[in-house]
Amino acid sequence: MSAERNHKDSSFAGFLNDYSRGNVAVTSHLNAIVSVELLKLIETIDEIMRILGPEANKLSEQLALAKEVLQVTEDSNVTKLLSFSRVLEISVVIYPAVYKGLDPDIKNTLSHLFTGLIVEFITIVKKMGNSALLETAIRLIQKVDKEMANLEK
Amino acid sequence: MSNELADIAKGTFCFLLGCAVGYSELFGRYQDEPVAIHKSFIAYVYMIVNGLASLTAFIIINYYNEAIFKVKLDDVKVVLLAGFSGMLALRSSFFTIKNNNKDVPIGPAALLTILLNGIDRLYDRERAVDRAAKVTEIMKGIDFEKAEVDLSVACLNLMQNLSEEEQRRMRSEVEAISKSSNKFSIEKTKSLVLGLTLARFTGFKTLKEAIGMLGADLRTTELEDKQSILDTFLLKKAEELEKEKIK
Numbered sequence: 001m002s003a004e005r006n007h008k009d010s011s012f013a014g015f016l017n018d019y020s021r022g023n024v025a026v027t028s029h030l031n032a033i034v035s036v037e038l039l040k041l042i043e044t045i046d047e048i049m050r051i052l053g054p055e056a057n058k059l060s061e062q063l064a065l066a067k068e069v070l071q072v073t074e075d076s077n078v079t080k081l082l083s084f085s086r087v088l089e090i091s092v093v094i095y096p097a098v099y100k101g102l103d104p105d106i107k108n109t110l111s112h113l114f115t116g117l118i119v120e121f122i123t124i125v126k127k128m129g130n131s132a133l134l135e136t137a138i139r140l141i142q143k144v145d146k147e148m149a150n151l152e153k
Numbered sequence: 154m155s156n157e158l159a160d161i162a163k164g165t166f167c168f169l170l171g172c173a174v175g176y177s178e179l180f181g182r183y184q185d186e187p188v189a190i191h192k193s194f195i196a197y198v199y200m201i202v203n204g205l206a207s208l209t210a211f212i213i214i215n216y217y218n219e220a221i222f223k224v225k226l227d228d229v230k231v232v233l234l235a236g237f238s239g240m241l242a243l244r245s246s247f248f249t250i251k252n253n254n255k256d257v258p259i260g261p262a263a264l265l266t267i268l269l270n271g272i273d274r275l276y277d278r279e280r281a282v283d284r285a286a287k288v289t290e291i292m293k294g295i296d297f298e299k300a301e302v303d304l305s306v307a308c309l310n311l312m313q314n315l316s317e318e319e320q321r322r323m324r325s326e327v328e329a330i331s332k333s334s335n336k337f338s339i340e341k342t343k344s345l346v347l348g349l350t351l352a353r354f355t356g357f358k359t360l361k362e363a364i365g366m367l368g369a370d371l372r373t374t375e376l377e378d379k380q381s382i383l384d385t386f387l388l389k390k391a392e393e394l395e396k397e398k399i400k
Contacts, residue, residue, distance in 0.1 A: 115390060115393075115394075118390075119387060119390050122383050122386060122387055123387065125383065126380055126383050126384070126387075129376065129380070131375070131376055131379070134376065134379035134380065134383065135379065137379075137383055138379060138382050138383070141382070141383070141386045144386075
């Protein structure tokens with residue numbers, strides 16, 4: 001009986017061990033995926049900055065900061081994304097003023113890239129499933145809805 | 154009792170029977186909350202129109218008793234016939250004409266049908282406002298994916314007198330929502346439609362009890378709620394992009 005219990009206990013312990021190892025594996029896999037996607041965000045930021053041109057404006061300053069935040073190697077992906085979200089919030093607020101003053105030829109491309117950047121970010125946040133991140137992402141989309149409505153006026 | 158007084162008493166009884174027929178029609182049609190009939194002015198108008206139809210039928214049958222039925226019907230039969238089938242008698246048209254291969258009834262039937270359909274529509278609109286408020290409150294935070302099967306089965310089992318045909322209809326309606334669920338752009342819509350569908354068979358009170366019985370397991374977690382807000386945003390952006398592509 002005792003041997004049987006020991007066997008059961010060891011099986012259960014084994015199961016827990018496998019399970020936690022499995023969880024660790026899933027988490028590190030997710031982190032690897034997110035890291036690749038953060039690189040895509042950086043690429044999109046580069047593309048936007050290229051469109052905005054060499055002349056620095058408030059939006060390109062913010063985007064440069066956003067890029068910097070994503071490149072901090074010591075930070076975890078969650079921390080990077082939390083900081084990125086805050087910078088993006090400011091970018092969203094200043095975007096309409098910068099957008100209105102731009103050349104009509106680049107407006108459309110910029111609009112697509114900027115929306116793409118936000119959509120990419122939201123998709124990553126959804127994948128992470130972190131409550132604090134989801135919270136900041138919701139705040140960001142509320143700002144997007146408000147500012148983009150002003151843009152259409 | 155003089156003849157006149159007796160006629161008034163019979164007429165009143167016929168009127169009340171007609172009202173009861175109207176009430177039972179509404180009761181059968183709006184099963185999500187039959188008690189609401191008592192609170193609605195429009196429902197009373199519907200019942201009174203039915204009552205008046207029965208009273209009119211009584212006056213006609215009473216006056217032309219022998220002419221219609223060849224033999225004189227006794228008072229009880231006249232009252233019951235006019236009371237229960239007054240609407241039927243008035244709905245039978247004097248004659249019908251063909252219009253675009255359709256039979257168009259000519260007589261009180263046409264007028265009554267229009268009048269009753271109108272009142273019925275008004276009552277349905279009035280109920281819709283109440284239904285919207287109730288379903289929003291009851292289904293708040295309910296996850297469609299979790300509730301689809303469990304809640305439907307719980308409702309089915311709580312009800313003991315649903316006919317097989319009603320049970321089959323309820324299942325197929327829930328299945329239809331599930332099949333088209335990817336077409337809904339707002340996540341919440343699915344659970345609201347599920348609530349409205351189930352309430353039609355069980356009533357709001359039973360639906361509320363079934364949800365209470367299953368507890369928090371049916372509700373979305375805070376995390377799922379947040380993810381659902383982001384989903385809606387992503388869907389909206391995808392639609393905007395699609396529209397731009399079409400332009």
